[in-house]
Amino acid sequence: MIRRLHVGPRLSEAAIAHGVIHLAGQVPENHPEGDIAAQTREVLGHVERLLAECGSDKSRLLSVQIFLADIADIAAMNAVWDAWVVPGATPPRATVQAALADPRWRIEVVVTALQAEEQAR
Amino acid sequence: MIRRLHVGPRLSEAAIAHGVIHLAGQVPENHPEGDIAAQTREVLGHVERLLAECGSDKSRLLSVQIFLADIADIAAMNAVWDAWVVPGATPPRATVQAALADPRWRIEVVVTALQAEEQAR
Amino acid sequence: MIRRLHVGPRLSEAAIAHGVIHLAGQVPENHPEGDIAAQTREVLGHVERLLAECGSDKSRLLSVQIFLADIADIAAMNAVWDAWVVPGATPPRATVQAALADPRWRIEVVVTALQAEEQAR
Numbered sequence: 001m002i003r004r005l006h007v008g009p010r011l012s013e014a015a016i017a018h019g020v021i022h023l024a025g026q027v028p029e030n031h032p033e034g035d036i037a038a039q040t041r042e043v044l045g046h047v048e049r050l051l052a053e054c055g056s057d058k059s060r061l062l063s064v065q066i067f068l069a070d071i072a073d074i075a076a077m078n079a080v081w082d083a084w085v086v087p088g089a090t091p092p093r094a095t096v097q098a099a100l101a102d103p104r105w106r107i108e109v110v111v112t113a114l115q116a117e118e119q120a121r
Numbered sequence: 122m123i124r125r126l127h128v129g130p131r132l133s134e135a136a137i138a139h140g141v142i143h144l145a146g147q148v149p150e151n152h153p154e155g156d157i158a159a160q161t162r163e164v165l166g167h168v169e170r171l172l173a174e175c176g177s178d179k180s181r182l183l184s185v186q187i188f189l190a191d192i193a194d195i196a197a198m199n200a201v202w203d204a205w206v207v208p209g210a211t212p213p214r215a216t217v218q219a220a221l222a223d224p225r226w227r228i229e230v231v232v233t234a235l236q237a238e239e240q241a242r
Numbered sequence: 243m244i245r246r247l248h249v250g251p252r253l254s255e256a257a258i259a260h261g262v263i264h265l266a267g268q269v270p271e272n273h274p275e276g277d278i279a280a281q282t283r284e285v286l287g288h289v290e291r292l293l294a295e296c297g298s299d300k301s302r303l304l305s306v307q308i309f310l311a312d313i314a315d316i317a318a319m320n321a322v323w324d325a326w327v328v329p330g331a332t333p334p335r336a337t338v339q340a341a342l343a344d345p346r347w348r349i350e351v352v353v354t355a356l357q358a359e360e361q362a363r
Contacts, residue, residue, distance in 0.1 A: 002331075004332075004333075007330060007331075009324060009329065010320065010335070011306075012332050012334055013334065014334060015304050015305065015334050017262070017304055018262070020138070020139070022354070023334055024334035024336065025338075062123065062136050062143050063136065063143040063233075064132075065336075067336075067338050071222060074222050078131065085131070088128060089125065090129060090130065090131060090133050093132040094186075095222055096229060097221070098219055098338035101313060101337055101338075110336045114123055140260065141260070183244065183264050184257065184264040184354075186352070192342070202252065203251060206251075210246065211249060212254060212264075213253060213256060214253040214266055214267065215350060216267070216343055217350060235244055235259045238243060
């Protein structure tokens, strides 16, 4: 009844039940040296790739929680975000400041989304 | 399959799927100069109004995440909260400290709730 | 349509709808004097007990949000976590730093999980 993707010993990158997808917190693990814009692009790319694997896409986001290591990064993050979201299908979102597991990471994003109908059956 | 309310270019205030409502983080945007009690009242008012638009109400909360800019505000926030919740229908809740997007905001609240049955059909 | 457990005047420890369980933030309220390992064990014990009451278990976690008062505790927290999770059924997880309601608490954990099939009917 639960489908999990990229199952590791500590966490899975995704869990799906009743057509609802829960993603692990996505972080800029590939390029932690990037600035907030680059890190945001990387993280949203992880979200997009995982949603595709789960049979969904960024037009089907249900909720997004964004943690920024420095809330002062919000304008630069929003510039990347605004260009990424699908007009007319933007999700509920909350953005707060929180120190993250790696001090180089400036952003972590937690997403829930809905599977496409043909996948949810 | 997803119904969205108050859809903006950056986020929507609500997304509904399978009868479950996800609200954006609600903040005291109208009266950011208020103290924690006034800000909490404003934010819970936003929640109540949005839930009504979604075909639900505060007796049907599924989970609530509260972020306080200063965790020392928790007692004053709780006084407003305790008077607002429906006895016998209080939700699971978590409250932690986090700096918020506007330095005047002392509280942000993220809610999920269930639609009333006649709405969910 | 919503079943709630341990309903208090401020919050409930669990709310269940459509087979999905939402737990309140679990904290080391019994032994706040413990170190991060002891506090993590206590909190995960609370999660396990509540999931059992809800007709679920730690193999059916859908998402986990961990707040640490000091993100430097993550390695010691992970050591307890890694021994607790069910291999092959690890959940999506996000871990960030946040000050908690009691300054002695070093960890708070927010969980969603799926009921077992026979319970969800």
